[in-house]
Amino acid sequence: MASIVLGDFNAQPFEMEMISPGNLNATLFKDVAIRMRSRRVSGRDYPFMCNPTLEFLSEANDNCGSYYSAAGPATFYWYCLDQAVFSPLLADKVAEYRYLRQIGDAALIKDVAPNGEISDHLPLFVRIDWSMGNER
Known part of the structure; x- marks a missing residue:
C-alpha cells in the first residue's frame, strides 16, 4: 500500500515524534525504508x-x-515543521519537494520570513513521478 502523510507536525525531521517506532517511524534515508520496510522493537514490527x-x-x-523564527540565543532560523512522509513504495518516486515562496503574483515571504498576513508557515509542494524508481 502506498501512503503519504503530509502536514504541520510541529517537529523537525530528526525529532522523536518523527523517528520513533511508536510514532511515524520515519527514516531520513529512503534506502533504509525501501530495503528494510519495517523494524522490530520489543517483539513488535513497525513499518x-x-x-x-x-x-x-x-x-x-x-x-x-517552512517556518521562520529568530527567537532565542540559539536558533536554526528556518525550521522544517511542515513535512511529507512516504511509505516505502513511494520513497524513491518523490521528484520535487519544496516550500513555496510565491503563488502566482502573491509573495509568501515578507522581508526574510513568511508573510504573516497570509500564514506563518510556507506551504509544501510535493510532486510524485510514478515512472521514477522502477529499477528496484
Missing part, C-alpha cells in the same frame, strides 16, 4: 515511513524550511 525533507533542503534552490 517504516521515509521522510525526504532534509534531502531537498538547500539554500541554493531557496528551499530553506
Whole structure:
C-alpha cells in the first residue's frame, strides 16, 4: 500500500515524534525504508515511513524550511515543521519537494520570513513521478 502523510507536525525531521517506532517511524534515508520496510522493537514490527525533507533542503534552490523564527540565543532560523512522509513504495518516486515562496503574483515571504498576513508557515509542494524508481 502506498501512503503519504503530509502536514504541520510541529517537529523537525530528526525529532522523536518523527523517528520513533511508536510514532511515524520515519527514516531520513529512503534506502533504509525501501530495503528494510519495517523494524522490530520489543517483539513488535513497525513499518517504516521515509521522510525526504532534509534531502531537498538547500539554500541554493531557496528551499530553506517552512517556518521562520529568530527567537532565542540559539536558533536554526528556518525550521522544517511542515513535512511529507512516504511509505516505502513511494520513497524513491518523490521528484520535487519544496516550500513555496510565491503563488502566482502573491509573495509568501515578507522581508526574510513568511508573510504573516497570509500564514506563518510556507506551504509544501510535493510532486510524485510514478515512472521514477522502477529499477528496484
